Amino acid sequence: MTDVAPLHAEEQAPLEGVIKGEVLRMYQEVAEHPEGEFHFYHGRQAAEMFGYEREWLDRAPPGAVASFAGVGNPHLRSRLQAGEVVLDLGSGAGLDSIIAGWQVGPTGRVIGVDLNPTMCRKAEAHAAASGVRMACHEGRMEDIPLPDASVDVVISNGVINLSFRKRTVIRELFRLLKPGGRLSITDIVSAKQLSQSIVNDPKLWAS
């Protein structure tokens, strides 16, 4: 997908706001009503499909597992080490943060960033119940509220595709990683430019 949808700037700004609202609504719905039907697989079924270890899913709080809405498994290549600082971009209900926290151990820490403050509080509660040090910040991925060179590893799962400004998001990740820092992200890409009807449909964009 390209960085910015092919719209004039004056058309894009209000649409971006509508899409942000739809993204907030949809993922809050997954968190609050995980038994519902969505465009995407979610919960334990999705996590198992992507190769999450059963031990992780058995050990994590059921609410974190049920609300999982990722598109893959960033832990397969994250190579996390004890003591590292991890950013989970778009931390949602916290399952990926918890798994990362178990890997970096008590000398490491996990920072979540999510658009939705309710999800942040939920992720922190799930992490605390899992023995993981996690602080979640409400924030936009295009303007991440963290200092330069403050993170060893970025993980993210199905989030960056939701942004209208992907180039800005990637620059932010570069800025906040320490020299030698790594990222391991799973996300959705398309081989062809999406049609304007899809770009203009907040529900489709958010899914």
Added chain:
Amino acid sequence: MFGLLEDAGFKRVRSTIVPGFAFRKESTRDAAEGYGVKAVLLTAQKPTT
């Protein structure tokens, strides 16, 4: 996204397709296939200097 990572200055950019990814609803799945939509696992590293 691969190109965006390289443009930003990341090195050792790698991309692999996530096996098994699909949309649950058939209508969304069909539309996504038409656009070549895939899930990918991307890794990259910020240079040390």
